[in-house]
Amino acid sequence: MTPLLLQAAADTSRAYGEFPIIGARAAVWIAAEVHLMFAAFVLGVPLFAVVTEAIGIFGKDQRYDRLSKEFTRLLLVAYSATAIWGAVLTFFLATLYPRFFAYLTAVFGPSMWLYVCLFFVESFTLYLYYYGWDRWQTGRAKWGHWTLGILLNVWGTIVMLIANAWLTYMMSPPRDITPTTDPASIKLWHAIANATWMPINVHRLIANVVFGGAIVGAYASYRFLAAKTDEERAHYDWMGYVGNFIAISALIVLPFAGYWLGREIYQYDQSMGITMMGGFMSWLWVIQAFLIAVLFLAGNYYLWIGMGRIPGAERFRPYTKWLLIVLVLGALVWGTPHTMIADSQELAAMGGSHHPLLGALGVMSAKNTAVNLMILTTFLSFLLYRRANKRPVVPWARTGTLLQGAMFALAAAVVLFFGIRGYFVDAIVRIGFSVYQVGAVLSCILFVTIIDVLMARGAQSLGVIQWGKMPARSQYALFVLAVTFTWLMGLMGFARSGIRQHWHVWQVMQDTSPYAATPALGYASRMISLCVLIFLSLVAFVFWVGGLAEKSTYVPPSKGEGHVGH
Amino acid sequence: MNFARYARHPFWQAVAILVLAFVVIEWGIPALPGSAIVPASVVLQYMATVLVGVLIYVSDSEERWALFKAPLHAALVEPRLKPVRVTGLVLLPLLVGAVTLGQVRATVQAPPSLRSIHPAPPPEITFRGKTMTLTGLENPLRARPDSLPAFVAEGRRIYYQNCLPCHGDHLDGQGHYAAGFNPLPANFQDNGTIAQLTESFVFWRIAKGGPGLPREGTPWNSAMPRWEDFLTEREIWSVITFLYDQTGWKPRTWEKTGGEMRDAGGGHD
Numbered sequence: 001m002t003p004l005l006l007q008a009a010a011d012t013s014r015a016y017g018e019f020p021i022i023g024a025r026a027a028v029w030i031a032a033e034v035h036l037m038f039a040a041f042v043l044g045v046p047l048f049a050v051v052t053e054a055i056g057i058f059g060k061d062q063r064y065d066r067l068s069k070e071f072t073r074l075l076l077v078a079y080s081a082t083a084i085w086g087a088v089l090t091f092f093l094a095t096l097y098p099r100f101f102a103y104l105t106a107v108f109g110p111s112m113w114l115y116v117c118l119f120f121v122e123s124f125t126l127y128l129y130y131y132g133w134d135r136w137q138t139g140r141a142k143w144g145h146w147t148l149g150i151l152l153n154v155w156g157t158i159v160m161l162i163a164n165a166w167l168t169y170m171m172s173p174p175r176d177i178t179p180t181t182d183p184a185s186i187k188l189w190h191a192i193a194n195a196t197w198m199p200i201n202v203h204r205l206i207a208n209v210v211f212g213g214a215i216v217g218a219y220a221s222y223r224f225l226a227a228k229t230d231e232e233r234a235h236y237d238w239m240g241y242v243g244n245f246i247a248i249s250a251l252i253v254l255p256f257a258g259y260w261l262g263r264e265i266y267q268y269d270q271s272m273g274i275t276m277m278g279g280f281m282s283w284l285w286v287i288q289a290f291l292i293a294v295l296f297l298a299g300n301y302y303l304w305i306g307m308g309r310i311p312g313a314e315r316f317r318p319y320t321k322w323l324l325i326v327l328v329l330g331a332l333v334w335g336t337p338h339t340m341i342a343d344s345q346e347l348a349a350m351g352g353s354h355h356p357l358l359g360a361l362g363v364m365s366a367k368n369t370a371v372n373l374m375i376l377t378t379f380l381s382f383l384l385y386r387r388a389n390k391r392p393v394v395p396w397a398r399t400g401t402l403l404q405g406a407m408f409a410l411a412a413a414v415v416l417f418f419g420i421r422g423y424f425v426d427a428i429v430r431i432g433f434s435v436y437q438v439g440a441v442l443s444c445i446l447f448v449t450i451i452d453v454l455m456a457r458g459a460q461s462l463g464v465i466q467w468g469k470m471p472a473r474s475q476y477a478l479f480v481l482a483v484t485f486t487w488l489m490g491l492m493g494f495a496r497s498g499i500r501q502h503w504h505v506w507q508v509m510q511d512t513s514p515y516a517a518t519p520a521l522g523y524a525s526r527m528i529s530l531c532v533l534i535f536l537s538l539v540a541f542v543f544w545v546g547g548l549a550e551k552s553t554y555v556p557p558s559k560g561e562g563h564v565g566h
Numbered sequence: 567m568n569f570a571r572y573a574r575h576p577f578w579q580a581v582a583i584l585v586l587a588f589v590v591i592e593w594g595i596p597a598l599p600g601s602a603i604v605p606a607s608v609v610l611q612y613m614a615t616v617l618v619g620v621l622i623y624v625s626d627s628e629e630r631w632a633l634f635k636a637p638l639h640a641a642l643v644e645p646r647l648k649p650v651r652v653t654g655l656v657l658l659p660l661l662v663g664a665v666t667l668g669q670v671r672a673t674v675q676a677p678p679s680l681r682s683i684h685p686a687p688p689p690e691i692t693f694r695g696k697t698m699t700l701t702g703l704e705n706p707l708r709a710r711p712d713s714l715p716a717f718v719a720e721g722r723r724i725y726y727q728n729c730l731p732c733h734g735d736h737l738d739g740q741g742h743y744a745a746g747f748n749p750l751p752a753n754f755q756d757n758g759t760i761a762q763l764t765e766s767f768v769f770w771r772i773a774k775g776g777p778g779l780p781r782e783g784t785p786w787n788s789a790m791p792r793w794e795d796f797l798t799e800r801e802i803w804s805v806i807t808f809l810y811d812q813t814g815w816k817p818r819t820w821e822k823t824g825g826e827m828r829d830a831g832g833g834h835d
Contacts, residue, residue, distance in 0.1 A: 269689070270686075270687075270689070270701055271686040271687055271688060271689060271780075272686070273686075274684055274685075274686035274687065275686040275780075278684030278686070279684060279685055279686045279780075282684070290611070293615065294618075297618060297619070297622060300622075301622045301626060304622075304626040304627075305625075305626055305627075308627060308628055317627065320626060321623060324619060324622060324623055324626075325619075327619070328615060328616065328618075328619035331615050331618075331619075332612055332615050332616075335611060335615065336608070337608070338758055339758070340605045340607065340608055341605065341607040341608075341678045342605035342606075342607065342678055343605075343606075343675050343676065343677065343678045344675060344676050344748045345675065346603060346605040346606070346678075347748065347749065347750055348745070348750065349602050349603045350602045350603070350605070351602065351738065351739060351740065351750070351753055351756070352739055352749075352750050352752070352753045352756055352758075352759075353749065353758075354753075354756050354757075354758040354759075355601075355602060355604065355605075355608075356600055356601060356602050356756075357595065357598060357600060357601040357602070358595065358601075358604065358608065359756070359757070359758055360757070362758075363757075363758075426816055426818070426819060427762070427818045427819070428818070428819045471628065471631075473625060473631075501781075
């Protein structure tokens with residue numbers, strides 16, 4: 001411990017600054033969190049924009065092109081906000097945590113210069129991408145324009161990878177780096193390629209797509225509610241649908257990336273992993289479970305209400321209540337805590353913190369089973385939605401539907417079998433079961449989709465989707481999705497960052513400031529909620545500004561028929 | 567009889583589902599064999615989930631939503647339903663008041679607290695001056711299977727001499743002194759305690775007790791003594807061997823990955 005004591009003794013020099021009223025840690029916390037939320041927005045939305053522009057080009061559908069442009073318009077203001085909050089964070093770090101910031105610059109200096117350069121390049125690419133939209137509208141110029149969109153994503157992703165290297169180094173510095181290692185002697189790539197860098201990169205990339213989709217959905221719902229004409233309502237209804245579709249689709253694969261990150265954290269340092277999943281951070285996972293259940297319920301609710309605007313959907317309406325029952329039962333199991341919050345009388349009656357009966361629902365086997373069944377149910381909802389106004393005409397339609405049903409039944413059976421079997425085997429075997437469950441669900445999604453696409457060829461249309469004929473409450477479901485995603489991001493980000501506890505850099509550089517103690521969960525939750533509120537207020541401003549610039553990007557359908565399916 | 571009409575009406579369906587759910591959670595689950603009361607926090611969580619489900623059900627189609635709202639609307643505006651309206655206006659504030667009173671009233675009961683059941687073990691500990699690396703540590707007594715019955719017998723003796731008053735005759739945390747502790751002593755028969763842990767974790771907990779719990783989860787209330795002051799390393803391993811033998815649980819094993827050892831699993835379960 002001597003090097004650490006020396007480190008603490010050295011703190012007599014100005015190692016920390018102080019911030020009025022809220023304190024240094026809260027100031028940096030707010031700046032970092034709001035910056036991160038904007039960063040996720042400006043990385044997620046371009047992914048979205050470039051994909052929708054491609055759909056517009058390949059499908060020769062102008063609406064997707066205009067949709068893409070509207071997303072990009074939001075980016076301009078959001079981009080400035082990201083940069084402003086990034087500057088606030090940098091200044092706060094430099095003035096409130098100067099010793100730690102000096103350490104980071106000593107290790108990562110060259111990557112910071114590259115970061116700044118890329119920021120410039122990214123900004124100018126964005127300007128060209130947006131302002132060149134109408135000029136480079138056709139032929140080769142359009143392809144060039146689309147390439148700009150791809151480049152925008154490339155720059156943004158590299159910027160994210162660099163920033164991820166800094167923060168992952170803080171939680172998982174390479175093992176050969178000790179408190180006495182001279183930061184200037186650490187090879188840059190060695191510090192960048194630390195244990196959690198790549199898992200975080202993948203996890204954030206997918207999460208950004210989810211987040212971008214959710215925020216775009218919220219924007220569309222805002223514009224839908226404020227719309228004056230049926231045309232506008234139709235356009236923003238469709239935009240909200242696309243946002244929700246992308247968000248929920250990406251959400252389905254997000255837990256697998258999270259699982260990989262969790263494994264890497266365990267592998268790097270077991271005690272860090274246990275603190276996160278089984279120790280004092282474990283309560284955050286109960287909240288996370290509840291919020292994820294909210295996401296599933298709100299996503300499905302939006303689809304079910306949406307069926308009200310699709311001719312032919314009434315055939316499937318009787319089934320939705322059964323899907324709802326599966327989802328609610330899944331949410332009940334998914335949210336059942338293993339260790340329950342109970343007073344002393346309840347504890348005495350239960351014989352401990354674990355309920356003798358419900359405790360069985362609090363373990364991994366039950367959770368995995370519940371969430372996999374919820375994913376399957378959500379996929380089934382989407383399938384019914386997609387098929388609502390179509391009647392397949394291929395001769396093997398009945399066989400295809402039966403085959404799809406059999407695949408669902410098989411996947412559900414595999415999930416249930418391994419879920420129940422998990423109670424009777426050792427932990428080391430049980431962990432492997434989750435791979436089979438996930439494999440069954442993903443295979444089902446893949447093969448059922450392939451069959452569905454083939455079966456939809458030349459399908460008879462039962463009518464055009466009546467975009468815009470959505471009740472206002474459906475739009476609030478989109479708001480709920482956006483708020484829940486933002487909240488989840490803050491909460492889970494705290495869990496990841498908080499497990500460093502009283503270390504700036506885990507077991508390398510101690511936090512010796514008055515704020516070294518890991519905050520209590522109640523305080524953390526309030527701080528995160530405040531950050532969510534600040535971010536959403538600013539986003540509301542961005543939306544408003546977006547509305548000022550141009551009233552609507554609605555263009556009439558370029559094909560004779562409106563959207564069929566999605 | 568209008569029962570069938572009520573049964574088909576979304577509003578009364580919603581009321582019936584909520585009442586039924588409450589009855590099942592509050593009284594049905596505890597009545598099942600081997601069960602116990604459901605803590606108020608979990609009842610609230612379950613009821614909130616069911617309520618969300620019910621609201622989704624009544625509002626996911628225009629017709630059902632209109633039907634659902636009709637009785638509420640009628641109760642608020644129709645002259646013939648004035649008694650219902652007045653009763654509601656009296657009962658609702660009373661209900662809010664009762665809930666508020668229930669929350670702020672002083673009781674002798676200690677408030678519910680969030681406890682970390684699986685505190686994070688340190689990578690290594692010092693046991694009577696000897697450094698022991700916990701990661702990958704196995705119970706050394708298991709390397710001598712022929713002597714295992716003797717170790718179990720030794721562990722049983724030590725358990726009944728030292729652990730019985732708190733952890734109980736049946737290893738279920740119901741010892742003579744158990745009622746005096748909050749939190750209760752660990753129940754080893756429960757599938758959420760030693761069944762989820764590696765033997766090295768159990769060794770750490772017995773050796774270091776309450777005072778050796780990590781800082782991040784403070785304040786700890788554990789009354790568990792530091793048994794390294796009273797028992798030898800072999801005696802502690804013997805007790806651990808006895809605990810698993812007596813309860814029938816198998817200790818969590820270590821996963822081998824590229825020469826490294828780690829706890830097989832998340833602690834999430």
